[in-house]
Amino acid sequence: MKEHKVKLAILKQLSAGGFHSGEELGQEFGVSRAAISKHIKGIQQWGVDIFRIQGKGYQLAAPMQLLDESILKAKTHKPLELIPIIDSTNQYLLERTEQLESGTVCIAEYQGKGRGRRGREWISPFGSNLYLSVFWRLDAGMAAAMGLSIVVGVAIVEALQAFGIQGVKLKWPNDLYYQDRKLAGILVEMSGQAGGAANLVIGMGINLRMAEQTAGITQPWTSVGEILGEQNFDRNLLAVELVNAIHQALDDYELHGMSHFVERWNPLDNYLGRKVKLIMGNREIEGIERGINEQGAVLLETKQGIEAFIGGEISLRGQA
Secondary structure, three states: OHHHHHHHHHHHHHHOOOOEOHHHHHHHHOOOHHHHHHHHHHHHOOOOOEEEEOOOEEEEOOOOOOOOHHHHHHHOOOOEEEOOEEOOHHHHHHOOHHHOOOOOEEEEOEEOOOEOHHHOEOOOOOOOEEEEEEEEEEOOOHHHHOOHHHHHHHHHHHHHHHOOOOOOEEEOOOEEEEOOEEEEEEEEEEEEOOOOOEEEEEEEEEEOOOOOOOOOOOOOEOOHHHHHOOOOOOHHHHHHHHHHHHHHHHHHHHHHOOHHHHHHHHHHEOOOOOEEEEEEOOEEEEEEEEEEOOOOOEEEEEOOEEEEEOOOEEEOOOOO
16 A cells, blocks of 8 residues: 555545646655656556646546545444555455454455456456445355345445436346446355354445446446436445445345345346346356346246246347
């Protein structure tokens, strides 16, 4: 974190808007103009678009609101750390489960090694999105964690609705979509011993104001900024809304299980009633998607009737 101190301070200055010369920034932080230039290049490697005009200085290509740890901590009810630059919020919590209070949150501005489901990379440019993870100790054990990404997915969509973001749907088992484009993903990882409590880390990445051309992303995606259009929104308040919704959903899940999340999921299911393929390794199963059951399994209507599946990935490829 220490090695990023000047870069983060420069970003804070730039996020205030306007041009800032290398000389001005150098005087502010007690370094040379050459050092400022080097720091700017490092910031650009985080995915931040900064441009320079001779005689005027540096400016952000688009406005940026930085996360504020004091606001986040004041409006949430569990321990929370904002670590602007991190490898992975999930990994950070997974390495500390024995000393953490259940409900602890880690939020970042940038992930160098963000990951999605099935070991895929999660592209995490600085300040564009939200990257957060929650640690939860589930006393009922690992078997009871089945379908937890469904619980969290429902909570996030409902929190977005409360924030004024309508039309977001769920893709089984762990993605949020808007008009068939990906908005957010959820990754649940766990550790623990059979017969003991499960240590769960629930990670979420949601696109907020990501640049249209972002290297490394090939699938169709959208963002909160695109959905809301010109309407401004507060990243800090949205983060608070999502964290509190996840905490509430996990409390509800421990008390009541999956049952009432099923009825909340099905109206939000992006593929309900649509012909899909379920890809399970080399196997592909075609059918009409019919929602989920109380175990969190996806239901497909196939030639054999209604079948439940707990693994695999839904695809519309080749489907009408």
